Amino acid sequence: MVQWEITEDKVDYETALVKMDNHVEKMIQGEAGEKIWLLEHPSLYTAGTSADRQDLVEPNRFPVFETKRGGQYTYHGPGQRVVYVMLDLNKRGKDVKKFVKHLETWITLTLSEFNVIGQSRDGRVGIWVERPDKPLKNNGALEEDKIAAIGVRLRKWITLHGLSINLDPDLSHFEGIVPCGIREHGVTSLVDLGLPVSMHDLDNALKKSFSEVFPKI
Numbered sequence: 001m002v003q004w005e006i007t008e009d010k011v012d013y014e015t016a017l018v019k020m021d022n023h024v025e026k027m028i029q030g031e032a033g034e035k036i037w038l039l040e041h042p043s044l045y046t047a048g049t050s051a052d053r054q055d056l057v058e059p060n061r062f063p064v065f066e067t068k069r070g071g072q073y074t075y076h077g078p079g080q081r082v083v084y085v086m087l088d089l090n091k092r093g094k095d096v097k098k099f100v101k102h103l104e105t106w107i108t109l110t111l112s113e114f115n116v117i118g119q120s121r122d123g124r125v126g127i128w129v130e131r132p133d134k135p136l137k138n139n140g141a142l143e144e145d146k147i148a149a150i151g152v153r154l155r156k157w158i159t160l161h162g163l164s165i166n167l168d169p170d171l172s173h174f175e176g177i178v179p180c181g182i183r184e185h186g187v188t189s190l191v192d193l194g195l196p197v198s199m200h201d202l203d204n205a206l207k208k209s210f211s212e213v214f215p216k217i
Helices: 013-028 096-112 171-176 199-213
Strands: 003-006 034-041 044-047 064-066 071-076 082-086 119-121 125-133 143-155 159-167
Touching: 013 064, 013 082, 034 143, 071 082, 071 171, 082 199, 096 119, 096 125, 096 143, 096 159, 096 199, 119 143
Parallel strands: 003 034, 044 064
Antiparallel strands: 034 082, 044 071, 082 159, 119 125, 125 143, 143 159
């Protein structure tokens, strides 16, 4: 059975990494089971293994942490639900692409609980929403904003890091980076979309949708 943990207080990034690493090491040793950890961080930027230094627009705005997860620069901060996903792909299937697709599906199902249509896009990691309330692009297409990010790492087929969903963060904080290296699209949140959702509501939706994507093992 997957253990769920929710931390109410903001968790320092380095503290979270140590806790996650320790739990994964226990999983490898057969001393702990799978775990989903829901938390928030104080405002900070993280750089994944593909990060381009030029995408760190304001390096002195918030602390910047180098991390071994996949992806580029992203922001974490209050009002954003961070989900650290520690699952055993030895038992769930050793397929990284399938695992990432499952994370995408989990997010889209979670958003659908609030009547938000989230979509994945080829060449753009994360989940995106169309913005018919914004002016059309020059080519007549709808604008799309990012509402959720994904970045994972594996250790002996145990997953680390995971995803984040924007509930109500200060969206101006994303201006200090080029989120995930994508300049032509913006970011949004559930509250920005006009939805007065609480973190408790979001957590319940995450728990409900999880079981639809990741079966018991």
